[in-house]
Amino acid sequence: MHNTASIVDTLTEAEVLRLREDFPILQTEVNGHPLVYLDSGATAQRPLAVLDAERDYLLNLNAAVHRGAHTLAAEATDAFEDARETLARFVGADADEIVWTSNATEAVNLVAYSLSNASAGRGGAEADRLRLAEGDEIVTTEMEHHANLIPWQELAARTGATLRVIPLDDEGALRMEEAARLIGPRTRIVAVTHVSNVLGVVNPIEDVIALAREVGAMVLLDACQSAPHLPLDLHALDVDFAVLSGHKMLGPTGIGALYGRRELLEAMPPFLTGGSMITTVTTTEAAYLPPPQRFEAGTQRVSQAIALAAAVRYLERVGMPRIAAHEAELGSRLVDGLAAIDGVRVLGSGIARPRVGLASFDVAGIHAHDVGQILDDEGIAVRVGHHCAQPLHRRLGITASTRASTYLYTTRDEVDAVIAGVARAIDFFRRR
């Protein structure tokens, strides 16, 4: 999968400029300068096709889904389920393995709380194999986004299981020899990110998955930073769960998804309970629908799901292999350009792995906030802070970094602009 970047044509400058016309916000000015948006790792901009799809749905089809029998309700339900199908196809899954959530954070929590509920005896005999107790282990890594760490800390605390953390080397790479040592017969679930939201490095997840398979542990993949930027085939990867974020892949906020292997979802007790996820309800108990509806309690984010499907179709039209090639090129340009500046340390630049178009860096003697302020003055939007990954920053001996992240609409000139901007920021603080 990582090799696609080298054998596929990247996007031409003319193509990128054409794509940019679909994103009106990219034509705006900030602080008197044309916006240079390099914060797509936090949230991507949305093309008109996505905004139009949401509006069209609301103008023509809006109704409550999976309830009511009128024509509009039936059509809305079809559109909602079609969106599920579209996303499933995009990530190499089947539609009934995709559960809509509010965001990726909720998707991780859904799994953690479902396992927790199973551990408390919910879900009957089918859920027995999902129970966690003292002596069981949950494995995650030191580079995770807090959303793929804290839910596991809490699950461990609730069940008595132990949380083990795969450490990083001095560059920030996963120490695979430690992973091999930590993932063992007690391991029940391994939660790992596909692409680090700080380092932009594609992790050797095939190796992590193989280690988990050997001991019969489940694997949850955080695909928030991979699904928007790389071709993704969850069935081929053979993971048990994956979490996705809509707004990082040209879609709206308020929508994410959980992928779950069918037989696991079928065995899992629900997390949120209420309307739309039941078959029979009495005043004392309820029976639940099969997945994915079992995990979709309450009114769903219908227009958001439909807009996310439009985002997926937009990405498919451009082509994920070509987007990946474009961003691999921008990523290298970004890392090389930043690393060449005296006093700049690009985090993870020494890791010999494929990367997406994302780089975080530390400037000696200048805090990330101050670097970001100078860039912002020139209309360049980057992320500053710990990027919800405090343990990773602590491991690398810093508390904050500056992050530039690209997408399909990012030009080489924009990458060059942030590199020049960082050099100017250093000059601004050093010369005075």
Next chain:
Amino acid sequence: MSSSDLNGLYQELILDHSRAPYGYGLREPIAAQSHQLNPTCGDEITLQMHRAPDGTIEAVAWEGHGCAISQASASLFAELVEGMPEDEVIRRIDAFREAMRSRGRIEPDPELLGDATALGGVSKYVARVKCAMLAWVAAEDALRKG
């Protein structure tokens, strides 16, 4: 914003204070102390208010890490309130907060805030107000705790 605004934000005095901060380094015995954290960026400060026997603030001692604005602000605060009675310190914290929250509408009063008026430019940058306030909030909390 233009670079003249940037020069206003990062005045010479602010950069000087951030490079050679006043009052840096915690002391024994532990005085009224507060630890404050800006969870969005990870900036941290531990600040002590050392009282003289007559109740005035004999010294402010602090340690922390963060951007130039937060470091300079702690330094300027430490310099400003040394030797002041506690109620005067509170008056200054209130005046500073009012100016910081004004989105550039209220110029900090030099009578009350001295060199800390150099931080006036921060109030136009809403995202940075918390950076400037960190030490002052820590001081207020330390005094409240006694």
